[in-house]
Amino acid sequence: MNVATAPADELNPRRWTALFSVLTATFMVLLDVSIVNVAIPSVRNNLSASDADIQLIVAGYGLAYALVLITGGRLGDIYGRKRLFLIGMAGFTLASALCGLAQTAVMLDLSRVLQGFMAALMFPQVLSVIQVIFPQHERARAFGLLGAVIGLATIMGPLVGGLIIRDDITGATWRWIFLVNVPIGIVSMFAASRVLPESRAPHATRLDLVGVLIASTGLFLLVYPLVEGQTSGWPLWTYICLAMSPVMLALFVLYERGLAPGKFPLVQLGLFRIQAFRVGVVISALFLAGIPAFFFTLSLMLQIGLDYSPLHAGLTVIPFSVGTAVASAMSARVAGKFGKLTISIGSTLLVLGVLGVILTIHLRAEHVGSFDLIPAFVVSGLGLGTVIAPLLNVILSGVPGRDAGSASGVLTTFQQVGGAVGVAVIGVVFFSLLSARADTTVSSVAPTLRTQLVAANLPPAAADAAVQGFSRCFRDFAKQTDPTHTPASCNALARQAAASPAPVRALFTNARSLALARDFESAFERTLLVNVGLWAAVALFALLLPNANVAAQRSREPAAAAAH
Secondary structure, X not given: OEOOOOOHHHOOOOHHHHHHHHHHHHHHHHHHHHOHHHHHHHHHXXXXXXXXXXXXXXXXXXXXXXXXXXXXXXXXXHHOHHHHHHHHHHHHHHHHXXXXXXXXXXXXXXXXXXXXXXXXXXXXXXXXXXXXXXXXXXXXXXXXXXXXXXXXXXXXXXXXXXXXXXXXXXXXXXXXXXXXXXXXXXXXXXXXXHHXXXXXXXXXXXXXXXXXXXXXXXXXXXXHHHHHHHHHOOOHHHHHHHHHHHHHHHHHHHHHHOOOOOOOOOOOHHHHHOHHHHHHHHHHHHXXXXXXXXXXXXXXXXXXXXXXXXXXXXXXXXXXXXXXXXXXXXXXXXXXXXOOHHHHHHHHXXXXXXXXXXXXXXXXXXXXXXXXXXXXXXXXXXXXXXXXXXXXXXXXXXOOHHHHHHHHHXXXXXXXXXXXXXXXXXXXXXXXXXXXXXXXXXXXXXXXXXXXXXXXXXXXXXXXXXXXXXXXXXXXXXXXXXXXXXXXXXXXXXXXXXXXXXXXXXXXXXXXXXXXXXXXXXXXXXXXXXXXXXXXXXXXXXXXXXXXXXXXXXXXXXXXXXXX
């Protein structure tokens, strides 16, 4: 049966079971965005992967995912959302198996790209399913559950990855990061095939292939340089691509506008006449610009600055995850009382939580520990969870059922692009601060290190040379954009330290830890001010949104318009 937004007496009695079947897949897809980062050292050693291979393993998934979301959403409108979900889930499961069984870095690279492609076919269908099988009064609750899954999956990648690698008993190390998806994917496919109703857009003809080509080109020119620019040092080609992207996207809009009546466009531009959708996708991109960037810089600060293991870093953000899950589950009740103000309230909580993180690090300095961050992380998590679900509900509340796939694809693309822009911009700020403050940091550590080396019976001249080598190594390390790379000056210092007595080696190790903690914490504190500005802007812009019920009333779409 093909299902649309149906009257109460035609509601699918298994709609909640159907929702849980697709939420399982959603968690798995979003988890794979970040979980792979934990496995990079093992992959590099096991497959003798080059830096270029490692970059593609991380970036290939996100790039393919971002490029295909709009097309994936529209394919669901045309050929059926259940069908596209199952195809995407099957392809994602197969790609996960190929990743886990990869014998070369090239095979792993290609399998990751396939994973991202299949995820983009699958994920827009989740939003479409909620849009067409749930009545308006139940969507807030459904989106609340989806928001909890999105929040948890976004945050828990490092924790899950750390647990898998730490507790590996088969010798497969990194491979179980991917192979664990296979049984989950099979169960999810089986459940969805039984309980997920089919739905598609009425009068859908064929895919707008010219629109797909233009839109994909424009998005590639935008996303690829954002993903690769930081690690490549922002060469000229990145700026050329970024300059060409808006030209191609403008050409896409002109092409879609010029389609003859009766054609089925890739993006229904009439969606942007709906105030909730027009304003909401921009707010969503702005909000998401801060989330991946926050966890990217937090991970660097914890794992490199404070020398936490991936598992320790993952455990540190559990309070954030708990706060997100609780607030997402409660967001439907909060939104019922406060409407669009819920988004402003959540964003304000995020701002307060991040300010709490800044204050905690500033007061505790290099002595900061996981327990110190619990209060600020709980408040931040409550803020994140309070925003995600109500924002999705408001954005999609006035969208006609026939355009659910197109709207879902556009929304998730805005979110992906926002995340890529945020990581790129905030990454530039973070690494620039690391480099700019390296001299100040090393100057605060070097005198004490020299005194300790002399006290350890190292001749003054040798102590001076050792401190100079330490300072040179630290400056070179702070100036690079790849924290996993070891500069040549640091290799030379390591050889010198290895030839020294154990007490001298311990002094170098302690000085390095102190300098890293101070530099990374200082850069992280100041970078978080960018996040504060982003989420404060979201709190203000959210006031431009209509409430979900108002947006729904403005939609003139008949209740069963999406029925086939």
